[in-house]
Amino acid sequence: MNQKVEKWGLFEVSCSGKSDGNPFRDYEMTVTFKGDKEEVKVTGFYDGDGVYKARFMPSYEGAYTYEIRGNFADEITEPKGSFEAVAPSKDNHGPVTVSEGIRLAYKDGTPYYSIGTTCYAWANQPVKRQEQTLETLKNSPFNKIRFCFFPKFYEFNTKEPLTYPFERGHGEGLDPKLVELEKTNRFAFPGMRLEEPDYDFDYTRPNVEHFKRYDLRIAQLMDMGIEADMILMHPYDKWGLNQMGKDACDWYLKYVVARYGAYRNVWWSLANEFDFIKMKTLEDWERYGQIVSGHDPFHHLLSVHNGGPNYDFSKDWVTHCSLQRVDFYKTTEDTDAFIEKYHKPVVWDEICYEGNIGLGWGNITGQELVRRFWEAFMRGGHCGHGETFMDPEDILWWSHGGILKGESPARLKFLLDILKEVPGGYLTKGEGLFDEVVGYAGGHTGEGMSTCYDYSIHYLGICRPVERMVILPEDGEFEVDIIDTWNMTITSLGKMKGFHKVKMPGNQYMALRIRKVKEA
């Protein structure tokens, strides 16, 4: 038994096989992996050039055997094999999963605070740009990136992608009804060219080059400890990708799951702004959800992101709420309301971006973006960043990746560092004065104005007091810090008990951290 792979690492089986006809669709491969504690049947996939593969992520340490079956070859040369799953390396904590119903944690129990970013089309940009993006991510606080598998057509996104997800063809797999429907639902801003979709792909034949690039990028993100939040469909299309018929689309999802499911850092996002894809119905989304959920042996996180009204996150196969802002004024302030409603983790995946472009979803200040992050995390949720500064070459981080220009990432790192110190790993929204949002950990006493927690952060948002009431029990002892979330300083006010009016700097975006040091 020579082969070794880390627990939660990726083990790949590769075989030669037939390549006649449409090997993606005409042949099948399944591999059963057996260890002491699990037996998992994995669907393989055709990877071009007569090669079939199957991928597996072991969830336990120890010896595994596997057995390959299928009609992809007249005879499978080595139908059986074995390997050993060894202890995970230091930065491998396993996949992120739902914990305690409403939390996110790595499989090894390490709490996960999702500080996401969004680069919708980064993996379809020229290779040098992709490498630059990875380099930028390496030096960023981001531990999740949200990106599309299909290319994107939109303002600032009018160039063709590096590769297409399907081979060129003659529209095999298209639904003619959807092609008609598209004509009256074509997306374009005023002043943008109205593009006629090409429809000249064979939607039944994946372009392996395109898929291989995503293999590489997902693996690189995994090595960097960054979750890959893969968006499988989206509205901003000029290639006819939303006019695939039921069969082609369902099969595409299965192929994606078979191919990428063994990467521990993958999350499935069925769509960006599902409701803006007028060609698809709620029944479609429900079927997609069940396909992905039903075919993923590794049970990755799975959700659907909205444009307008959110998806019905109460569906069994939805693991978490993936949200866009509530309206132009409110976003993450409703985090706890969503947790309350769905009893699932809440991840804000679009809260407007730091930037200065022409439209309001892409021109808020760094201060406002960071404020929205704090609101989310103090209420027990998670949040995603994006950046849209005008650029002479139209390279905007939100879509193309490249470099970060904004002021928010440094502040998000500061936030993450504070979150990582929370005892027990998680904050819950507590009771505070009406103008603050309180995240707490541990016990609490009293109610209303005199509520006091073992550990709490009182975030003041846009308020800028020069003093602040601190209401503590008379018989305990608490350490009180002022956190300047924008200037990234923490100032200790020392230990105190009872009622105080503490001096505050009179700036916005402050928080008070109050930690019990002695029992009452």
Place this chain on the structure above:
Amino acid sequence: MNQKVEKWGLFEVSCSGKSDGNPFRDYEMTVTFKGDKEEVKVTGFYDGDGVYKARFMPSYEGAYTYEIRGNFADEITEPKGSFEAVAPSKDNHGPVTVSEGIRLAYKDGTPYYSIGTTCYAWANQPVKRQEQTLETLKNSPFNKIRFCFFPKFYEFNTKEPLTYPFERGHGEGLDPKLVELEKTNRFAFPGMRLEEPDYDFDYTRPNVEHFKRYDLRIAQLMDMGIEADMILMHPYDKWGLNQMGKDACDWYLKYVVARYGAYRNVWWSLANEFDFIKMKTLEDWERYGQIVSGHDPFHHLLSVHNGGPNYDFSKDWVTHCSLQRVDFYKTTEDTDAFIEKYHKPVVWDEICYEGNIGLGWGNITGQELVRRFWEAFMRGGHCGHGETFMDPEDILWWSHGGILKGESPARLKFLLDILKEVPGGYLTKGEGLFDEVVGYAGGHTGEGMSTCYDYSIHYLGICRPVERMVILPEDGEFEVDIIDTWNMTITSLGKMKGFHKVKMPGNQYMALRIRKVKEA
């Protein structure tokens, strides 16, 4: 006929009468005023020292007679008289009334945009401070001031008032049940002294000195063109004023109406934060509303201001919505929703104050306060200011008056000047891109992104674009201005038609004003 008074001016009849017993309650005086176009029966009031008065505001020009009746004197010396109502002087536009269902206008038809401010206890401060407040108001943009008749007990408000609204006594008129109820509902912030109410007034005998001061201040405000939004009750009491029994309280309201109703600039606000007065029920408020409405021959504006959930503004006697913020994050963004719901004018009377005190309702920035004003006015509503900067002598404009320290008043003047130029006098909320609020006047064409109005202001709030789509018909001509609502500049971009991306300065708080200069 020697006596002359302006139309909408105040005409006062004064007589000697009895002063035995409790002349406030024991005797009655009514005066009937007759002109060509109106006949109005007015209730008089005892003004101390054996003097009875009745006040009248003529609504028409021309000759008036009056006749005094009552049991306040054994014989009324001059029971009849006459005067002439002459044309109003230049700055006298009459009382502010509801116009077109959802607008406010002076009685002479001049549109009224309510740029209010709040100085709850200014009229109970030392005289020098009151005079300073009037001087400050004279050089301010404010055309309404919101203030209490009763003294106020609250943080920064622990000194006794200049005078009390009732004569000293032994609790005559108190309701013992309410005195009991008060004990479990006493207001105080942590760290504030819990005051035991005095209860040593005679609640059936107004203190004439207190009421006379309000006569003077209301008249001075009237001369300055400032509406006096009189708050008749409020929760922040340590004198037992909310423990008056039904009879005493109802009578107090009638006395106030008889005394101040003839000042054209008076508005009645039954309460500040009515729902925070735990001693009063919804039935009480309903009765108060009917008393004030039923006894005011001049039909002044009348509403009730909320702390939490708003009052049911659909009641007949409520002339307009008098609102506090919706929650800590949303305020005036809901203006059009309230107009839609109640079909009445919407006046935001508390949207948090510019300042830096310890609590969030009193420490927002000038930028945020001005933003909330723009949101209100673009949506066809009205808005009120307040200021709460810490002060070495605890003189905060919001309660005490004095001087203004903030950055917002100059910007509110700038806003008012822009509003005054709106053709036809009023803005209606129109359709815009999701990140802007559009106020328009005149006609409009198209819908959604390509909606275009004869006259419109597109307010961008917290957005900070460096460019902006302007979508106009190809065959008209429009003048486009950039309004910097914070730096108070208006920059013309010249005339244009069709689709443009105009350069913007990349700052928050900008608006585009688009005015048709040539028909399509």
